[in-house]
Each structure stands twice: as C-alpha cells, then as structure tokens.
Amino acid sequence: MNQALRSTEILKRFTLITGKGGVGKSTLAAVLALVSAKRGHKTLVCELNTHERVSRLLGHEPAGSSIKKLEDNLWSVNINPSEAMQEYGLMKLKFRAFYRLVFENPLVGALVRFIPGINDLLMLGKAFNHEREVDQNGQPVWDRIIIDAPATGHSLTFFTLPKVIMNAVPSGNMHRESHDMWSLLADPARCGIHLVSLPEELPIQETMELFSALTEDIQLPVSTVFLNQVPAPAIPRHLSDDFDQWVDAPSDEVIKPLWDAGKLRQQHVNDSNRFLKKLERLDCPVICLPMQYGIDFGRREIDALAQTIDEAITTRD
Numbered sequence: 447m448n449q450a451l452r453s454t455e456i457l458k459r460f461t462l463i464t465g466k467g468g469v470g471k472s473t474l475a476a477v478l479a480l481v482s483a484k485r486g487h488k489t490l491v492c493e494l495n496t497h498e499r500v501s502r503l504l505g506h507e508p509a510g511s512s513i514k515k516l517e518d519n520l521w522s523v524n525i526n527p528s529e530a531m532q533e534y535g536l537m538k539l540k541f542r543a544f545y546r547l548v549f550e551n552p553l554v555g556a557l558v559r560f561i562p563g564i565n566d567l568l569m570l571g572k573a574f575n576h577e578r579e580v581d582q583n584g585q586p587v588w589d590r591i592i593i594d595a596p597a598t599g600h601s602l603t604f605f606t607l608p609k610v611i612m613n614a615v616p617s618g619n620m621h622r623e624s625h626d627m628w629s630l631l632a633d634p635a636r637c638g639i640h641l642v643s644l645p646e647e648l649p650i651q652e653t654m655e656l657f658s659a660l661t662e663d664i665q666l667p668v669s670t671v672f673l674n675q676v677p678a679p680a681i682p683r684h685l686s687d688d689f690d691q692w693v694d695a696p697s698d699e700v701i702k703p704l705w706d707a708g709k710l711r712q713q714h715v716n717d718s719n720r721f722l723k724k725l726e727r728l729d730c731p732v733i734c735l736p737m738q739y740g741i742d743f744g745r746r747e748i749d750a751l752a753q754t755i756d757e758a759i760t761t762r763d
C-alpha cells in the first residue's frame with residue numbers, strides 16, 4: 447500500500463526526476479506529466495538532450511527542440527545545448543561575457559574544470575527560464591514543469607553547478623542567474639527532486655548514496671523516492687503461507703514449471719519488500735510503482751501507472 451500524499455508533494459511547480467540509468471526516469475516523467483495535465487495543470491515536460499522518450503511513451507511523435515502540444519494541458523520539449531545557448535546562455539547569462547571572464551581571469555580559472563557541465567547548466571537554465579515565463583497579463587505560462595534529469599553520477603554535477611557558479615562568480619548576471627536557480631532548487635515549496643529506484647541490490651544502494659549526497663553534501667531536499675517495477679505477488683495473499691511452506695518441487699511435468707515460476711516470483715516479491723523497507727528508512731515518502739507485465743511498454747502502461755499515482759494522491763487531497 448502506497449503512502450498517501452498530497453498532489454502538491456508530488457507535483458511541485460518545478461519537478462526534477464533523477465536516478466540510475468534505465469530505472470524508469472523517463473517513464474516517471476511521462477506518468478507525472480499525464481497526472482498533472484489530467485488535473486488541469488498546464489504542464490511542460492522537458493527532456494535534456496536525449497534520444498526523446500517521453501512523448502513516445504505517451505503515444506505521440508517526438509516533440510523535438512521546439513515546444514510541442516501533445517494533448518490537453520500537456521506540452522513537451524527536448525532541450526538541446528545549442529538551443530539552450532541561444533535562448534538562455536546568450537540572452538540571460540550574457541554568456542560571451544562569462545566566457546571571457548572564465549578564460550581571461552585567472553581568479554575564476556578554477557571554474558574551467560566545470561565547463562563540461564556548462565551544457566547542463568544551460569539546459570537547466572532554459573527549463574528554469576520556462577518557470578519564469580509569463581504571458582501578456584503577467585500570469586505564469588506554465589503551471590507545472592517536469593524535467594527528466596540526467597542519470598546518477600552525472601546528476602550530482604548537474605545539481606551542484608548552480609551553487610558552484612554562484613559562489614565562483616561574485617557578481618553580475620551569471621551570479622544572479624545561478625543564485626536564482628539555486629534558490630529554486632533548494633526551495634521545497636516550489637521544487638521537487640524525485641529519485642527513481644528498482645527493487646534490486648545495486649540500484650537501491652545507489653539510491654541511498656544519491657539521497658545522502660543530495661541531502662547532506664549538496665544540501666538539496668529530496669521530495670519522493672519512487673520504487674519502480676515492484677513485482678505483484680504470484681499467489682493470492684490467503685494462499686501465500688501455504689505456498690511458502692511447499693518446499694518440495696512437484697514431480698508433475700505440467701505443475702512443476704508453474705511451481706518454479708511461482709517460487710521465482712515470490713522470491714522477487716520478498717526481495718522487493720526487503721528493499722522497500724530499506725528505502726523507508728530514508729527521511730522522505732516512498733511510492734511504489736507496480737511492474738507492468740506485458741510485451742510492450744507504452745501508453746497503456748503509462749495510464750496504469752498514472753492511476754497508481756492518482757490513487758496515492760486522491761486519498762489525501
């Protein structure tokens with residue numbers, strides 16, 4: 447049973463999703479975007495320079511680098527570094543000045559080693575810029591912005607950059623922008639950082655490490671941990687004790703493979719429960735997303751997962 451959460455805890459104004467590679471970050475971005483749009487929030491889901499996944503998971507063509515409407519209340523964009531440079535770097539950061547500052551001033555030369563992360567800063571900055579966008583009446587253009595952020599490892603640099611730059615560049619545009627970006631990331635009322643994990647040894651360990659790196663080292667709040675691909679019990683609950691006690695494999699050649707499959711699934715369920723308990727020791731809510739057993743993975747599965755989130759939310763809203 448998932449913990450009940452208010453929608454505002456899961457769907458903050460600016461939501462970032464991170465975790466180890468392949469755990470379901472794009473899946474969660476698609477699911478949350480859908481939940482948000484269905485609740486009437488004008489939602490923009492941003493992927494960062496990837497082989498676009500979210501719009502496809504939702505059953506649409508890739509959006510590309512221009513914002514594209516997917517369905518009611520839901521838009522998508524794949525932000526790439528060169529567009530981000532045009533729309534954010536040159537306009538807001540006055541990047542040319544920053545570039546000169548970095549390369550010509552030995553005092554900030556140390557910053558050069560962060561240059562590989564500059565693409566990330568620009569892409570995060572463009573998404574951040576969407577957060578501030580207002581229409582001609584001064585109203586925010588977007589109610590919710592959901593970002594499919596880079597995978598663990600890379601993500602630590604990604605989340606640290608605004609703070610590093612804010613501290614390294616003492617004044618001017620660059621300082622102001624990175625300060626504002628950092629203030630948004632560090633504000634749990636406006637920004638939610640969600641971690642995605644799998645019920646397996648390594649992803650769980652990596653999630654625990656990422657959680658402490660974010661909350662203790664970088665000092666950013668983690669909003670929710672999502673345990674994805676949680677297996678469903680193979681045996682109805684009222685029969686599971688009997689099944690657990692059935693230890694001698696049946697000899698019947700039809701029953702035996704079913705018994706094997708049932709035992710294997712029960713093992714996954716038990717492991718998953720054990721991993722869930724570990725995650726529940728973290729100081730933040732944990733939401734389980736059930737494994738979707740199907741040959742394909744697409745809109746139908748995203749709809750099913752969106753319903754799980756909806757149920758976790760509606761009991762509290």
Ligand SMILES: Nc1ncnc2c1ncn2[C@@H]1O[C@H](COP(=O)(O)OP(=O)(O)OP(=O)(O)O)[C@@H](O)[C@H]1O
Pocket residue numbers: 466467468469470471472473474499597674675676735736737738739743751
């Ligand atoms: N709840 C689920 N049930 C079944 N399969 C799932 C579930 N969630 C994700 N998957 C499978 O895992 C695959 C990887 O998911 P996804 O692309 O969201 O991961 P990712 O973390 O974004 O990966 P990357 O790090 O490569 O960007 C999906 O294409 C899908 O096949």
Ligand SMILES: [Mg+2]
Pocket residue numbers: 471472473499594
């Ligand atoms: Mg992805």
